[in-house]
Each structure stands twice: as C-alpha cells, then as structure tokens.
Amino acid sequence: MEAIKKSSIILFVFMLFSLFVLLTLVFSGGDYFLRDDSVSSLNEGWEVIDSEVKEEGGRVTLPLSTDTPAGEALILQRELGPDFAAEQTLLIRSSLQDLEVHLDREVLFQQSLTHRQRVTPPIVSLWNLVTIPEDASGRKLTLFLTSPFETMSGEANDILYGSPGSLMMAIIYQYGPGFFVAVLTLLIGLSLVLLPRFIRGIYPREMVYLGYFGVFISLWLISESRMLQFFTGNQFLIGSLAYVMLSIFPIPLILYLKKSITNRYPRVLNAMILAYLINLLLIITLEVTGVLRFFQTLAFSHGLMVLTILISAYILYREVRNHQNREARIFLRSLSVLFLFGFIELFHFYFLDAQQTSQFIRVGLLLFILIQSFDSINRLVGYFKKSYRAEVYEKMAYMDQLTSAPNRMAYNRDLQEFFKHPEKLRDFYLGIFDLNNLKTINDTRGHVTGDEAIIRSYNILHSTFAPYGTCYRIGGDEFSCILPELEKETLKELQEKLDREINTQGKKLSYPLSIAAGYSYYKPNEDKNLEDLIHRADQRMYQDKREKKSIPSV
Template identity: 35%
Template sequence: MESNRERAQTLSETFKNRSRSITVFLLIFLMILGMVLAGKSTEMVMGDQAVTTLQDGWELKGGGESMKTLVLPATVKNENLEPLILSRTIDQQLLEERTLLLRTSMQDIQITIDGEVLYAEGLPSDGLYQNIEASLWHMVDLPSTSEGKLLTVTLTSRMREFSGILNPIHAGPRDALMRFLFFNMHGGMLIAVILVLLGLMTILFSFALTNFTDNRLLYLGLFSIIVGIWILSEARILQFFTGNRFILGGISYMMVSLIPVTFLLYLKDAVLMAHKKAFRHLALLFLLNFFLNFGLQVAGIAPFFQTIKLTLVFMLLGTLLVGSYLLYEVWKYQNHQAKQFLSYMLLIFIIVSVETLQFFSRNFSATSRFSRFGIMVFFLLLAFNTFKYIQEFQKAENEAAFYEKLAYLDFLTKGGNRMAFERDVAELTDPEKSREFRLVLLDMNHLKQINDEFGHQEGDRAIVRVFNALVDSFQKEGTCYRLGGDEFAVLLGSTGASVYEKRIEGFYHRLQQEQLHVPYPVEVASGSDVLLPADHRMFRDFYHHVDQMMYQDKRRRKEKKNAG
C-alpha cells in the first residue's frame, strides 16, 4: 500500500500539474484576448432584430466567363483569381424586401447600385492583428430609390480554394433575416454551449476532488471547452457576439490546433498510463504547433488557413499513432480500458478523416456538420467512463480509509492502538518537520489479579475505565493509545511541566473516583519526559528512558503500599 508520504507527494505533483495546465491554457486565452483588444471591432457585429432566397436572375462576369446567367449557390472555376461580378436589376419585389444578406467565404465584397458603391468590406490594409482572412455575414440595406437600377456584387479572393465560391443571397426585413440566421445555425450553438458548460463543471469538479491522484478530469474539461468553442465558431453565428476579425477568422483554426493537446493529455492519465512520457511529449509537440501557427499568422508570414493543413495531417497521423498504442496495450497486456477506448477511437478516426477529406476537397460548407455530433457523443462516452472510474476510485478510497481506520483501532477501548502510536511517532520525529513533544507511558497494576479473581470480562472493563480516564484528562493536549495488554501511552504537543502535572493529577483523581465503584484496586504507574528536536537520541532510546521512569514509579507505589 502507498505510504502517506508517497501519497502526499503524488497529490502534490498532481496539483502542480493541474496548475501548470491551467496556466498554459490561461496564457493562450490571454493571447487571444489580446488580439481582440488590439484589433478594431467593426460594424460586422450582428444586431438583435418570410426571407426570400435570391436564386435566379443573376448574371455572372469573371472566372473566365464574359457573361452568363446562373443560379445561386454555385462554384465556378477561377484559377486566375479574377473578381467575380454578379448583377441583376432591382425590381419592386426585391426593393420591398429592403435588406440583403450575403456570406463571403474568405472574400472581399463590394456592392454597387448603378456603379455607385453602396457597401464594401475587405481585408484591412492596416492593423497587424486584423490582417486575417475571414468568412463573414454582410447585411446591406437597399436605398428606397433603387428600383430599376442595376445591383452589382463583386467578390474577390486571394485564396484559390475560395476564389470560385458563390454563396446564396437572401433578402427580407432585417429582423426576419436575423431570425433566419439564428434558427438555421442554432443547432451548432446549442451543442457548443452544452459542451462549454459541461467542461466548466468538469474542471470545477476536478479541483473539488482533492484526493484524486491524476488530472484526467481537468484535461477532459479543457477538451470539452475547446471543442465547444470550435463548434460555436463553425456554427457561423459568432457575429452575433463580436465583430473582431481576428476572432471571426481565426478562432476555429486555433481551437482545432488545441484539441489534440488536451486529448493526448487525457489519454496520458486515463488510458495509456504506461506511456505517460511519450504522450506528454506528443502533446507538447501539438502545443508548439499551435504557438507556431499563431506566430506565423500574427507575423503575416503564413495564414491560419495554410498552416491548418499541416495540423490536420498531424492529427490524422496522431490518431493512427494513438490507435497503435491502444492495439499494443490490448495485444500485450489485455488492457480492458484500452480495448474499450479503441472503439471510441474508431469514431474519432472517422471524424478526423471526414473533416480532412471535406477540407482538402474544398467542401467548406459541410465542415464540422458531421463532427459536431460525433464529438458530442465522444465526449459523453469519455465523461461516462471518467465518472464511472471516479465512482469506483471513491469507493476504493472509502474502503481503504475504513480498513486503515480498523488497522489503527484498538477494538476494546475504541482508541488508537500500537500501530497508530508508531505512525504518529514517525510523523513527530520526521527530520523534515520534527518538533518537541512529551511522551507519557502508563502501565496498569494488578490486571492479572483482576482477571484471575473477577474474570477476563471484568479485566477488560478495568482497561476501558483506565483508558477513558486518560482520554478525559489528556484529550485537549494530546492523543491517547492502548499499546496492548495493560500498557498505555499519551503523546502531548504541550510539553510544559505545569500542564503535564495538572493533567496527570486530574487523571489520578479520576482513578480514585473509579475505585469507589469496583471491588478491585485501580492503580496505574506512569512515567514521562520531553523529546526535543535538538536531542539526537533515537526514539527507541528515548522510549526506553521513559519506560524506565514508569517502572521506577511502579516500584515506588509497590514499596509505599507494602510499607503502609
């Protein structure tokens, strides 16, 4: 069984690891918050106010086409990154809708009416922290005098993957468009909120479990929060809460880079404990990958959209590596936990594979639709297993505490036994925290006589009477023990002679009162002395010294009785 000192060291190291993990992720949060505060919040933030989808009637110029009619949404070839120009005449029905709703995918947008610019939004030329490509919603009010005029929407992208994307365009009253956005995207937001709340509760619970010796709950909570934020960013409704371009364009990529960090740390503590060092290093590599991606974006060297490709490949390879470790554990050691987790990893492998395939096939509109539900199920499976483990752990802890209590309990007096005495002495004499204390040793006289004349049951009652008198006299200053048979001990933190004299006098007075109720002598010999930290004697030598003092007292009492 793990010693108290080893367990204390384990718990101390666990709390240190928890603090380090919280510090790292708090640092990441502060970095992101810094980007928010350093950047400008534009009018892209959405307000709180039947929608028509304008599919037909559009003419396209650009992308190798001089002019053609098309139906939205559409994707056209645009290898030369030419501006795509959509145009149509504003009729009375469109004008009555009053407001247009458009989504750009990593594109700049300009809207004109008869050549006059009505609205424009693009990548800012100033602001280091705002220089990030983002997919955004745009709401544009049509002037009341625009009927019969030519509406032109020009889309330009610096990224080949998005240069040919033409998203749907909707029209309607502004408040109707807001509801349209919210109710079409609220599924992802609901899952995100649930995951974030579950994550916060899990983290709080991890700090409440002070006797838990690993950090799986903490890592599970962080994993849940990061995945929740990622799903929220993919739900395309962040503009309800912020207009900060760095957050709108970058938060999704940042969270994807952090997901494997917390996941690997969870595995390290919960499933693959024999490979802690390897998974700690692997998690560190993914954390370095996050900071590298972040630095490259902020420095303007490489955007998140480019560096995330390598991250996705790393994640796919990491998933295969984790699967290999799990298979090894199942094959080599018949690890039941690893076998169960292997089935969960199949779900993760499918999710990562589908996400990677969607990303590299440029099907960006489908990104995260499948994975949000898969990850929700995956988290619930992890949470179920983790809390089941904690329940079993607490049960084992309670049983261990119960049996430990029994091991240190004297069944006759219900006080501490010799093992409890030796445990407490070891703590008092620990070189790292030793302090002075007083030892009192006591021995009953005439116990054999009581057993012979009145029976062993009465002898046991006499032992209990003496022990209860000890507890009543010394419990405020120390702890009482029955060492076995007719031997007792008291460890006192208060070492003053006056305090001891007062307590021992009270003890003998209590014995005199007990004597009035029994037909046999209730006599106890005692000896006591103080062990100072500066005294370099071994405790066994000090114990022998006090024991001799007790026997001297026994002889004096016997001589006094014989003389009387």
C-alpha cells in the same frame, strides 16, 4: 476519506443535474420560445452579372455556388422590393471573401480582407450588417464577392433583412445549439482538468489529457459555430482560432494514449507530438508572412490527422490483439466513433461543401465524450472503491482492535511528526499511563473482565484529555497521551480530574481500578530525541506506580 467525501458531493450534484435535465425533457409543457418573425429572406430574384449561371427566367436563388475563378468577383444584382421603402439592414455572410455592396452606383459597404501586403491578419469569414437607406424600393442592389481561394470563389450565402437586433437573434436561433454543444464540451473539458485539485490521490492524472482535448476541441467548435463575432471583433483571433486548435487538439489524445494506454511506443508517439508542434509553427509562420494562408495550409493539418488516426488505430489494435490490453480495447471503441465521424467530416469538406463545417464531427465528439465519460465514471468508481479499502486497511493498521483507540504504530507516527516540526513542540507534554493490577484482575476475574478494565481505562483517559490531545493504547496495559500546547496549570487540573474519575468509577467496580501516570515536558536543551522525552515520562510513571498502594482484589 476527505477525497471520497468531495467526490461524493460532485457525483451527487451531477445526479441532481441529470435528474433536472430528464424532468425538462419529460415535462416540457408548452412551447414558449421567444421568436422574432420580423426577419425576411432576400434570396430570390438575383441576377448573376457576366455569367451563364442562371435559372429559367434569368434569375438565381441563394445560396449559390458558381465556377467563378479565384480572384475574380461574383457579381449579384437584383431590384429591391416594397419593404425597402423603409430603412432595412442586410445580414450577409462572406466566406473568406471581400464584400462590396452598391445601391445603384452608390457604394454602401466595402470590406477588403485580401490585401496584397505580405504581413496581414488572416482572411476570415464574417457576418456583415449593411444598412440600406429608406426609399430604396425599386433601386438596384449589387453585391461583389471576391475570394483568393478557388474553393470559396463564386460562393454566395443566404441573405436576410430586418432590424439589426432581429438579425442577430436569427443567428442565435440558427447557430446557438452548435455553440451550446461547444460550450458544454468546454465545461466538461475544464472539469476534467480541474478535478485533480479536488480529488487528490484518487483521480487518475491521465484523465487531465482528455480534459485538455475537450478544451481544445471545444474552442475549435466555438470558432466554427459562426458566433465568435458576438464575443470578439479581433480579426486575427476570429481567423486563426479554428486552424490553431485543429493543429493541437490531437496532442492531448496522443499523450493520453502514451500515459494511460500503453508505454510500448514512446518514440512513435513523441514523433507524432513533435510533428503537430512543427505543423503549428509552420502554418502560423506561413500565414503571418503571407506565403500561404491558413485556409491553404489546412490540408497540412488534415493530412497529419489522417496519419495520426491510422497510427493510433494500429497501435491500439496491436495492444488489444497481442497484449489483451483492456484499456486499449475500451479506448479504441470510443476513438473509432470519433475516427468515423472525422473521416465523414473530411470527405464532406473536400468533396461536397467546404462552407458547412463541423456538422458531423460534433456528433462524433458528443458520442466520444459520452462513451469516454461513462468509462471514466466506471474508472473513478473503481478508484473510489480501492481508495476506500486502502483507507479502511490503513485505519485498521493504526487502530487497536480492543479499545478502538489509536495503537502504537499511530503513536510512533504522530510523535515523530511532531519532532519533525520543532515549532509544534512549544508547551508540549507527553503522558505515559499504566493500568495497575491487570494480572490480578485477569487471574481472579478472568480475561473478559481484564479486557473490560483496559477498555474502561482508555475511555477514562480519552474523556479527560481528548480536548487537549490524543490518547493511545501502546501495549497490553500501557497507554499514552500526546498533549501539544498545554499549559502547566491546565495539566494539574487534568490530573486532578483524572484521579477523581478513577476513584468514582473504581467504587462501582468489583475489581481494583488504579492507573499510574507520568508526565514529561519537552525541554529543547535536554530532549535531543524522542527517547529522552519518553524515558523521562516513563520513569515518572514507574515512580507513581511504586507510590500507589496496590488495592487487593475483592
């Protein structure tokens, strides 16, 4: 029941958040988004030095892609306009390239990542802020872009200029939405990973694998969002995070397939996981030793992913066709969307534009998460219903139907639990009670009145001892109270209170009300088991029963 309460709170918060999002979309009002219009582009009027790649008039416009061989510099040059009479800052994106900026013959900026040494950090794509001094109007600005990779050689991105703050805000405006989707995916993944801590026994642990998938894929999206430099300047982290996450994010999906969907292909799925781990170790080793760079081993991870897609699709298809596996059908539906957009992403990367990455996979991931989340919510609702029914059945199993008191099963369970922990038996009392004259009441007043006498007896016992323990109906006219940590003087007061209550209510009834009572105190040296404690209380109850005079029926 506690787990259901926690899950209900989580579901309620989620519904409130969804309502808030809906209200922001419906009642958006005016557009008061903060924008900085002081950023300008420097994309026109460039000349490619020593190249035939020119437009009419001998000028080109950025972004630009040329056939510059790997290792050779793409040289761009242009004359700066009137805006550069004042100091300006350029924002230049280098795509796995070295960058050198000259003003006339003066070197303003130099960044060299493609070192010749074997053990070097990864070659990374970076945002570069280059300060152009004042009075640069009319002077020649020259850029040298050099990449060791054929795909990135000869590439030149857009160039903006303005103040450093406005340029960084421009990055946020353009790439912030993609970063937001990545962070949202990260939060969803973390919630799936952490949810079992709050919904124990109900939440399917296999869903944790989908959570790890969300975490890994979100870290890849964050690294591809072009905003990682806002949070770290570590070259290795910036240059490796995307490749490492790309190599491991399929592993949680494979584990989910193995643990939650089917257990018929353990060797195949284990081999796939092993292949990803070997691939991860291989690409890191090749990068660190300088044999092959991350960008050059990207085909290894992509090839492994295509193979995984084909094998997973085949396994799911067989599960649906041969075994009518409902879970496989649902998972195949959502995974097909991810597969489709994944193939589109790979095609776009290898055949169209290697710089603009993660555009299509973001859409596929969002749809995958939405479909899978909807399925997860349905599964959780089903688990909640089953759990609720189980708790109701358990409660019924341990509850006396006539008095709604805990029954003998609950009594035995709780008493045994105390004896498992001797430290809880300090000042431990056990009370055994018996309703006198029940047969007389049934014979003279009927069983309805007899049942009423049983209910009344339990209510008296419960109202008397509830602050100090738990009372049970353990038989037809028998009751017991477990009273842990009760002082002897307090017990005497409770006995007197019980006698007063019985006498008070008995005067108002048309039948005799009398309850025999016996108490036993736990003695570590004498009570070797439960039976010793119960037997002593039982004997004292029968002694009390003999001492009390039977009250004749009225």
